[in-house]
Amino acid sequence: MTQTILLAAGGTGGHLFPATALAQELTRRGFAVELATDERAEQYGTDFPARAIYRVPSATFTSRAPLAVAKTLGRLGKGFLRARRLLEMVQPHVVVGFGGYPTVPPIMAARSLAIPTVIHEQNAVMGRANRMLSRFADAIALSFPSTKYLRRSAQKRSIVSGNPVRDEVISYRDVPYAPPEPAGRLLVLVFGGSQGARFFSEVLPPAMEMMPSAARWRLTVVQQARPEDLNELRAAYKEANIAAHVAPFFRDLPERIANAHLVISRAGASTVAELMAIGRPALLVPLPHALDNDQLENATRLEESGGGWCMPQSGITPENLSEELARLLGAPDMLAKTAARSKAMANVDAVKKLANLVEELAGPEE
Template sequence: MKILMTGGGTGGHIYPALAFVNHVKTLAPDTEFMYVGTENGLESNIVPQYNIPFKTIKIQGFRRSLSPQNFKTVYLFLSSIGKAKKILKEFQPDVVIGTGGYVSGSVVYAAKQLNIPTIVHEQNSIPGMTNKFLSKYATKVAICFPDVAQYFPKDKVVLTGNPRAQEVVSVEKTDILKEYGLNPEKKTVVIFGGSRGALKINQAFVEALPFFEERDYQVLYASGERYYKELQEKLKLSEKKLTNISIQPYIDKMAEVLAAADLMVGRAGATSIAEFTALGLPAILIPSPYVTNDHQTKNAQSLVKSGAVEMIPDQELTGSKLVAEIDTILLDELRCQSMAEASKKEGIPDAADRLYKVVKEIT
């Protein structure tokens, strides 16, 4: 079988695609893959590291305000369909899977015109503009949150979950916290604001630090590379030793770290949610207010309903509020256990298998 993946712009579109590729390679090693992205997108740096044939097309997104750039966007979209058709004819895939981002718009639309079966994969609880457009043409629409089904043609929707969950669920608990100077036997909260960090979370952590030093639990905090140096200087980290707190610019083995933790605090991106629910980890979510359609808030709200998470709006976040919320979970064994069970129920640990089943059904 030949499968063409397309998606880009953010890690939330790219990593589910790569997780699916990795899983299918274990199930059916003879499967051939190709990935289509853009030259300037994040995918051009990430995908080649996975030894997947990679092709690019040129495209850009629509401006939400009236702009002459939108004329260029229409031109690029139309010309990119021609380029996508050329790639499709050369590779001759049995199915095309688009995981979001403008690039998938051209490729999935071109595949439809060539009568190639297609799947659109939507990671969030509010669909992106591209996936909403493509749902009219796609053979199937794979979703991760039941709430998002209302935005798509009912007969096309399949609840598959995020393939990243299946990568994470098999990760076993280890002593990885030792690598960060922490005790693997102690209750641990992991706090981070995404790969680049988040200013508001950073500010709250600085305010919370004196309180964290007094707690019985320990804290692993990833500030993001862009805030790390400033944090070191502000807190004078070179002059004092923190006994139950570890501050890092970035956490490389996040899945392994989460498997060793008792609570996660962070943004409400689709990939993070797939990871911690697959592990059955309670969470405090602080949705980013800077994402399209405020979809992170909707992601978080769907999990608040089930009791798996607590949510703090970004504008309400303070150091004292952060510590208080963490205390109410980590210092209450029954509540922590209840949230963990609810989180596990929300997870879809066989997401990659579900998506592969859809592939086999339509090819």
């Protein structure tokens, strides 16, 4: 009988992308994979490699006000009951959580039914949901050897697997980085997720307009933006005489990363892992209001290893960003060295290590 693995992931790229990578690997190993997530996953399409996808009610603690806390607990309780019924129906051999509060109901329901559980932490800082779940999970997979806020009681159940990346990302790992040629075009890729795209839409057009004309006319910008910002952003680039392709989401993002001379992005764990897997130089602007500053930790570690540059948003102006872009894009040898260092940092075996852990917990086929 085919063994079933249920993956639980919040509906953001940071959670769904490593879950996708694990689903691809487990499928190759003969497991049946199913997914429990929330309604946000719909923005990433319906092509998740799972036999079935389920929506489980969940909520995030956004306020300490008693009424708000009670409302959140009530929705999580509803999610727990829904998840328990789901697990009784699916009967998975292992439940794997990828963080975020949508992971809480399935993992807790699995514990109540004595189903083995794994949680995976993508960031250098353990997320709040994972901190809570680490008390109960049978195993914890980490992306970094030193992970902040990992409970001492959970350390003995932890392994360092790395952060899995999807097959479509790995397929571009062997594409060599081509630094800008003299007088050739400068292809800049900009993305930042739904929370991060607004800042880039505001600051990048004026920054690029201030660049020396010899560099500005060579620019081609490919940028992700919120739907409500698209028209204004396109107009700003047109007024600055900068070639730009702007869209709310790129389904072929790995290919666009591979083609870029420089990537400007937020510093979510999956973003950093994919940049390293392909090996491209990146200017990272961590999301300033990210919980526990996890993005700053991710960006700092990449910068310290020579695989990119970190600019805190609070210190960015169009003027100093323009100077930094001119410096980076005007140094093709430095871009190439940074790309090589980024690529050398990638843990391309992460998905195999995580799949090995899941397979061990699943036990032999019945």
